[in-house]
Amino acid sequence: xxxxxxxxxxxxxxxxxxxxxxxxxxxxxxxxxxxxxxxxxxxxxxxxxxxxxxxxxxxxxxxxxxxxxxxxxxxxxxxxxxxxxxxxxxxxxxxxxxxxxxxxxxxxxxxxxxxxxxxxxxxxxxxxxxxxxxxxxxxxxxxxxxxxxxxxxxxxxxxxxxxxxxxxxxxxxxxxxxxxxxxxxxxxxxxxxxxxxxxxxxxxxxxxxxxxxxxxxxxxxxxxxxxxxxxxxxxxxxxxxxxxxxxxxxxxxxxxxxxxxxxxxxxxxxxxxxxxxxxxxxxxxxxxxxxxxxxxxxxxxxxxxxxxxxx
Numbered sequence: 001x002x003x004x005x006x007x008x009x010x011x012x013x014x015x016x017x018x019x020x021x022x023x024x025x026x027x028x029x030x031x032x033x034x035x036x037x038x039x040x041x042x043x044x045x046x047x048x049x050x051x052x053x054x055x056x057x058x059x060x061x062x063x064x065x066x067x068x069x070x071x072x073x074x075x076x077x078x079x080x081x082x083x084x085x086x087x088x089x090x091x092x093x094x095x096x097x098x099x100x101x102x103x104x105x106x107x108x109x110x111x112x113x114x115x116x117x118x119x120x121x122x123x124x125x126x127x128x129x130x131x132x133x134x135x136x137x138x139x140x141x142x143x144x145x146x147x148x149x150x151x152x153x154x155x156x157x158x159x160x161x162x163x164x165x166x167x168x169x170x171x172x173x174x175x176x177x178x179x180x181x182x183x184x185x186x187x188x189x190x191x192x193x194x195x196x197x198x199x200x201x202x203x204x205x206x207x208x209x210x211x212x213x214x215x216x217x218x219x220x221x222x223x224x225x226x227x228x229x230x231x232x233x234x235x236x237x238x239x240x241x242x243x244x245x246x247x248x249x250x251x252x253x254x255x256x257x258x259x260x261x262x263x264x265x266x267x268x269x270x271x272x273x274x275x276x277x278x279x280x281x282x283x284x285x286x287x288x289x290x291x292x293x294x295x296x297x298x299x300x301x302x303x304x305x306x307x308x309x310x311x
Contacts, residue, residue, distance in 0.1 A: 005037015005131025032289030043258030063087035124155035132163025162192035238274035251290025
């Protein structure tokens, strides 16, 4: 599995009371490794999937720490060090009611270049997942599009996620659909699917999107998730696991992607793949930060054989 995407530091600030504008609000502030692409790659690696992560980091101590964390999960890190830009940072602001707002500085992620892509990871027996953030950011978009072209030319199966609703909307739905032409599987939450399809109805949105992507998976949070296919009438739903999230938890959507992909690539039923996605998402909601907690027991699961690809 090859993942191309963003490496970040998440600064998670959880307020205990309503925000006091112009003054202080008691809060807990914790730093974790983040970035959607890096998160997905980490969850894949600890699940037993042979994973390569391609991205760009700063030459700062933070970047070195973040990359060491990735290698600790057992993945093959192919990070390029940027001499000028710092490693990306995302401030996750969580109100006392649980509402979230992200302030994101992509830093070195935005400088990913086509020449940063290692040619040896592209081949017909592998799968490529591209983070939507890398496509949406105008400075890294060319590298993402070159990666998609190289994957198509080498016969790889390909999946993408839709990144984040607000920047996706700014970039434009038509543009994103154009950039991801030839992708076999799209992951999106309901907000992103609404931007891309024009409807807030999950099944209708998925059906519309299957005109562009043969397979669509919608992540619907507590309402579960669904898979839709161009070749099948109606969507397949699977419920989310009934859990109480840990306050300040992040990254459940990335864990879901990492849970779904290996099962799907191995040819298992979509409902089983959705269930595995929900299981990893539930684990993410139970722990601090967006990456796997290596303090927990980590059952090793075999990923898809290298020759199996998305149908």
